[in-house]
Amino acid sequence: MNPETAKPATAAEHFFDRELSWLEFNDRVLQEALDARTPLVERLKFVAIFSSNLDEFFMVRISGLIERERAGAAGSAPAGMAPSQQLDAIRTHLARQTALQHRLFDGELRELMKQHGILLLDYAALDEPQRGALEAHFSGQVFPVLTPLSVDAGHPFPQMSNLSLNLAVIVEDPVNGLRKFARIKVPDTLPRFVALPQGPDQAGWTGVPLEQLIAGNLARLFPGMIVRGHHMFRITRDADFTVREDEAEDLMLAIEEEVGKRHLDGFVCRLEIERSMPAELRESLMEELEVSSRDVYEFDGLLNLRDLFYFLSLPLPELKDMPWTPVVPAPFQAAPDESGEPRATLFDAIKRGDVLVHHPYHSFAATVQEFITQAAHDPQVLAIKLTLYRTSGDSPIVRALIAAAAARKQVVALIELKARFDEENNIAWANRLEDAGAHVVYGVVGLKTHTKIALVVRKEEEALRRYVHVGTGNYNPKTANLYTDLGLLSCRDDLVADVGDLFNYLTGYSRQDAYRKLLVAPLTLRRRMYELITREMEHARSGAGGHIVAKMNALVDPEMIRHLYEASRAGVRIELVVRGICCLRPGVPGLSENIRVISVVGRYLEHSRIFRFKNGGADEYYIGSADWMTRNLDHRVEAVTPVEDAAAVHHLEQVLAFLLNDNRHAWDLQSDGRYLQRQPAEGEPERAAQALLMEGARLGEF
The missing domain is CATH 3.30.870.10 (Endonuclease Chain A)
Structure with a gap:
């Protein structure tokens, strides 16, 4: 296709949906947990990060989509999906991926933990001495904190806090045979996993989930009643809010008031339950919490796997990444004077x-x-x-x-x-x-x-x-x-x-x-980035070879993406390192065949932003706080600075080269939206960018 006559990049199919792109990013996080090359405790960490990321996604993005759906909002630019379509696609995606996460933890990681002396047991499987030790712990450390709340004519359905883990308990009165529902919140002020006492010759860790310890002692909480069943559930509330700054007499007070509402007042946008929960109890919770069946997620095994962060605190260095001690860069390594100072x-x-x-x-x-x-x-x-x-x-x-x-x-x-x-x-x-x-x-x-x-x-x-x-x-x-x-x-x-x-x-x-060096949003950053992209197009058309390398957390802004498409059609080679959301579709003939996108997800969260423009061989480098998102370019104060020192420029060259050639943690974005993880070819050495940068720092190469 002739790039000069190519169709302008305005069609919805030229853009990926923002929310679905974010889900793909979180899948790459989960892949670090699935990857057997990752140390065991680090695999647990990535399972926890996957869950933690999802919590924030529901509190902010899903809740916003639900509100837009209720308001009858149309599809949002540039991908054009209506909120109901987005929510259905998200539900389908998450049903598959959260099931995979739980299978991984229950079917593989718990067994590997056991092999390495980390025994996360089920309370029902404990022997009598173990139960005795934990019952003493329950009496002294857990029981006094618990508050069972019944639900009946005299006790309305209890207000439940955001991200709370709860037991729904069915109790029967032996006198009249009536059954009632009670709710017990699993206290988040106590450790989620309760360790059993270890003997002097024992190594590792042995314990049970706190909610199972509570469930195993429900008779203490409902004396004289018959406990007929218990089932775990967890809720997620809308946690986004808007403060009208121009109307607030005291901004700090206004924000304090809104933050105070976040914990209890936001509507429930997700209900997680045990798959064994009876249909009647499930429907009762859905009615009281005002959630639809689309917002209910059923699981076998433990809920709230974000609490697996707990195991990072255990002294198990052999099951973690090799420790890293950051170095002091050479310019700051001051020579001591005669006194040693x-x-x-x-x-x-x-x-x-x-x-x-x-x-x-x-x-x-x-x-x-x-x-x-x-x-x-x-x-x-x-x-x-x-x-x-x-x-x-x-x-x-x-x-x-x-x-x-x-x-x-x-x-x-x-x-x-x-x-x-x-x-x-x-x-x-x-x-x-x-x-x-x-x-x-x-x-x-x-x-x-x-x-x-x-x-x-x-x-x-x-x-x-x-x-x-x-x-x-x-x-x-x-x-x-x-x-x-x-x-x-x-x-x-x-x-x-x-x-x-x-x-x-x-x-x-x-x-x-106007600024001398800084590119400042929302004042000059967008305009200058457009100018730099246009300059690369001019170089490409003159035969000098246009080339852009940009590293960021997210690429969402449709106008910036359209400028990149235009540059691609003009012959500019564009290499993008985008950790998370990327709405640009690479590799489309006549549109973006000169653009490639990779994502690197590894030991450290890639958070830096780097922008390199070839400028006909007189390369220009910039670093700063702004991603190429509309909010960063137009609705936030951001600063991006040129980097001109020769040693600093060399370091940025190395960083980008390592990332672009990574074959361990890098993923290539395909034109259909799939990400394919790179693997070393047979006989090829592994090139992990972050490991190479640690080694370079250790050797004093930068």
């Missing part, structure tokens, strides 16, 4: 040139966290400004900001109160920072502040010098050990001026719409 600060290193850090291969604690900590305690530092989207509950970075405020430094913290599922944590930190004297702001009305930027102002030799960090990931030391993220530390005049202008836009009244 380091003579240089991070600021000294940054003055010598830009420093690219790559977590978890590089230590977050010794780089980004140390950057903020040194600034907090350096008497020459006058001001610190930082954006916080998500951080840990015991954040050392926020503690450093509090210390800086206490030392009378000018501290500005832009805290995004609307970061979904982190609202309460962020509100708590905002209150603590304000109490310490920091200036706390909440960003621009109508936009989420998703950018990851920090700015430090330091007095040096009678002048002020500014230092910045622009990153792809949150200021969170915990996720820095689990997610791959990049950050650029710099004191270049043009970049620090841009970051300063961006903070002024975020904290004050500013209509800043």
Whole structure:
């Protein structure tokens, strides 16, 4: 097909449905659990991640589709599926994949656990000494916490919290023969798996699920009654909410009120039950919880497999990935002076040139966290400004900001109160920072502040010098050990001026719409990305060879996808590394035959964003916080920075090369929407990008 006369990319069949693409991503997560090459405890972890991901998917995406269906909404662009069609397709997909997940756990992983001394037993199979030990534990540690709630004329159907695991108990009054329903919540304040006492010569772990321990002692909870049956069920509620910022007198108070409703007030969008549950009880629950049969999922075995995270805490190194200790990058490895103390600060290193850090291969604690900590305690530092989207509950970075405020430094913290599922944590930190004297702001009305930027102002030799960090990931030391993220530390005049202008836009009244280096959403990022793609098209048409490599978490925005299709038709070679959702359909003749898409799902969550444009041989690299999603390009504040330092550029070249050539954790997206996992050919060495990057960091190659 002549690319100049090819049909414009407007048809629905040129795009994959966003929700179904996300399901494909979660299937790739499950495949890590299915893969026998993955260590056993890590396989349990991926089973748990699969379930945890599904919980959030139902709370946010499925609940939204149900609301749109109830409102009679039409199909959404660009794929064009109506909400009812999406929900039916999702139900069909999940019925198959969740059944596969449970077969994997019950039919393979529990047996492998047993072979390695991890005995997750059924309560009914315990011998008398084991039962005696657990009954004592039940009496002292579990029974006092339980609250059976009956349902009858005097006791309405109980309010049930989101993601709660429950026992539906049928009890019979021996006097009049009447049967009643009672509900017992499995306390989420107690460990889901109860360990049996181990003798001095025993190794491994032996225990039972908490709900089975409760079920085995129901007679204690209903004395004088006959327990006729018990069945597990679990509910998921809508947990998304919208705050009208322009109408809220106090944004923090408005969000606190909405978050408080999330736990109990959202409608039930999923009911998970044991397959053995009688039809009458099932129908009663469906009626009381107002769910349709499409929203009911039946399982054999344990419900809520996300609790398998528990087994990661066991001291079983031989069943886990090899431990990794992040390294300190060479520019920050200061030579000690005669007293043995380091003579240089991070600021000294940054003055010598830009420093690219790559977590978890590089230590977050010794780089980004140390950057903020040194600034907090350096008497020459006058001001610190930082954006916080998500951080840990015991954040050392926020503690450093509090210390800086206490030392009378000018501290500005832009805290995004609307970061979904982190609202309460962020509100708590905002209150603590304000109490310490920091200036706390909440960003621009109508936009989420998703950018990851920090700015430090330091007095040096009678002048002020500014230092910045622009990153792809949150200021969170915990996720820095689990997610791959990049950050650029710099004191270049043009970049620090841009970051300063961006903070002024975020904290004050500013209509800043031009930046020297930074690409900022929603102001300049989309337009500049279009320009860079168009430039590659011009190079391709002139014979210089257009080439784009882009790495991101998700590719959804239809206009960006259309620009990529246009570039493909113009002869630009496009290689995309998209971890999760990808609505672009690659490899379609006359549309996208020059585009290939891979996804890498491995030990670490691929979270960094990298954009490379060949530019006729004068390659340009960018990193930043934005995916190519409409929300990132138009409805969030994002920052993307060019990377120009030669060593940093070389590192990004290596990262992209390793990912594109991965044959262990990489999946190729087909034009029909299927993902095919790469496998080493016979005699070919295994090339796992993340393992190669760990080795490169260990050897000091970057």
